[in-house]
Amino acid sequence: MEIKLEQKDAADWIYRGEDWKVMRIQKVASNSSSRCLVDHTVLTEHERLLWRELEELISSPTKESAELLYVQHVISPLLGPEHVDAGTHVLVSREFLESIEKKVICQRPAWRVDAAKIDTQRNFVLLMSDHSLFPSGILNVGPCISVEIKPKCGFLPSSRFIAERNVIKRSATRFRMHQVLKLHEREISELSQYDPLDIFSGSKERIHKAINDLYNTPQNNFRVFLNGSIIFGGLGGGTNKTSCVIEKAFEDALKGVIQADDGLRTRSFIELVAETVYSSRVLDRLLEVQKLDNFDIEGAIHAYYNIISQPCMVCSELDEARLQPRYASLHSIPLDESLKMVKDYLIAATAKDCSLMISFKPREDTDFGSPYSSIYLKSTNQNFDYKVNFIDLDLKPLNKMETYYEKDKKILNSYVQAAETKHMKGDTLVMEA
Template sequence: MEKVILDQKDAVDWVYRGEGAANLVLAYNGSSPVFTRVHVTKEFLLSVEKNVTCRRPACRIDSSQVDVNRDSVLIISDHSVFMNGTLKGGPCITVEIKISEYSEYNPLDLFSGSLDMICKAIEALYATPQNNFRVFLNGSIVFGGLGGGAGSTTVLVGEAFEDALKDVIKAGDGLCKTSFIQLVAETVYTSGVLGQLLEVQKLDAYDIEGAIHAYYNIISQPCMVCRELSKDKLSNRHTSLHSITLDESLKIVKDYLLAATVKDCSLMISFRPMEDGEVLSGSSNSTVYLGSTKQVFEYKVFFIDLDLKPLKKMEDYYKLDEKIANCYCQMAKTEHKADKAARRDAYEKVLT
């Protein structure tokens, strides 16, 4: 098979879709069917960077640039659309949920296994999407931010989103958004997909406070954590980790990094309405029934951003955990002092 190399003239066919901590995501708008692993020139990457800069969040442009010295890029499926589907062409609506980030919603609601609580979480994500909730229509974003996140949903934004849903959700005026949230919640609930994610997250049996000791076993260096902590703060559980085998240390760190990876991934669910009489013969996708509109939807579920966290991140994770713990302790002390002062003031008022 002839090697495909993308050059400067090809950059116009690639448009900005989003980005993560390490990857810039582009969508291909051209007509070539040959792309699987693709070699690129420096001129192509320079042109891509120039073309997408106006769409990237300013904070991301300042912190990360396209590595124009790469000689190849990875082509993956676009999970915001149905590819080679068995049904007739029609609208496709896709929701992306970032699992680990906090906004106005409680992530525990999303993982609760309760349809009502899942619906509550989706409602909260809609109200304050930030970087956690985005919706695409036929591959183009119609709700949420491109990489930089979005603030609270305004009336104007809500009306535009309601209008965008009309071709997919057959609900009355002003009810499309509500039905869409029900559709997403029902699919998350019935598919059980978050249960699978939770099982991988549970691989982290030691947390970073334990896994960091196994990490130093692997790199064959003195444990900086044991050196910095006083003897009275070191538990037997942590010091005993330095007597385990290399294979045991590798498993602990591997399981921690796997869990950290899925805690930072995104869930994408694509929906396509089925017409009366259509059958999913030969399709690997599932269906869900939306009672409020009496519609049946074919759906597919994918996790993205599953690049395994690198071993070198272990020390960073430990330092971050330390900062969080110190911040929490400081907040607890401040609240305790405030509570103590309030009780003293109340006592003095009683006496006077």
């Protein structure tokens, strides 16, 4: 039976976070004045070539179904179906979307509202289970606490296509270098101490440090939800350093979940998250998928121009002396090889940009045969059920390759420039107070 959501159903939906954790609705840019009712260009000609092995995906009638099929057929087998929910396609009426839009407008951060509005011309939305909650049952009334972590890229590239002048890439993570650019552009007010290499390290101590650093400077990489409502971290834009006021409020909010005295709950919560990341080993698979990018953008960009059959903008910028055979050789590889390079790069890009939602509920003594994994929190002597889901698994458009290349250049330039004017301690930039 097909489900259709009508206007009267809109009241049942609550806006949460920047994405609909329960319903993903296509947004349109506010400045796109005219748009076709029927979208013929879900995938471009070259994207259909790129994903040609996935018949269903390339013939998707809507962007939503393309996203769904991408998660189902590409991402889920890589990350493990037990941690991935592709969602379900649901038919909606235009009135439903208009009602939702009215409800959402007052709840979204202002700059997000300006940037995009809900596309009310769509017939379908993607319905997903709310991963910040456990499926509710009659016996399941306890509190549920969830943490959303955006770990970002967890390895240092070693591609031979990285230019000499960009050699710093091999020793400083993309996240840390990007922090410098963000600081320079005043997108953040201070550098985060978080290093993705820690959370992916497999070492208990380093994972603990990573969670602690994320808690101290959550930016848009760390959020906590209690029974589905956000209690820590920002909606949309993210927050900067965790203040005493925020710390106190968070400590109080943990009261019903973490059984510890005042002043000790946050510490125990961080321990709980770190222990779970460590023992679930769920980030190992994510790292493997991120590593599909083994040529780096400095290699993959050349393959991109092969696919779109355009003169390579990167090679044309290099003068004869600097145009090394290793780049030229990339333009004589078979098309299949170019397709694989770029496809792997884009899949890795999804994995570098996705988030992890870990949800916990205290385990009752009577919970025999719980379908969830459990974790023991030593400091409070509590057992928790937990589940892990990867979210925000977007299909990256092929034409983003140029953007990726430009962004990479910009991040490196700003980092190198900052390093020249400020002090460097090893590979770490030390900013002056």
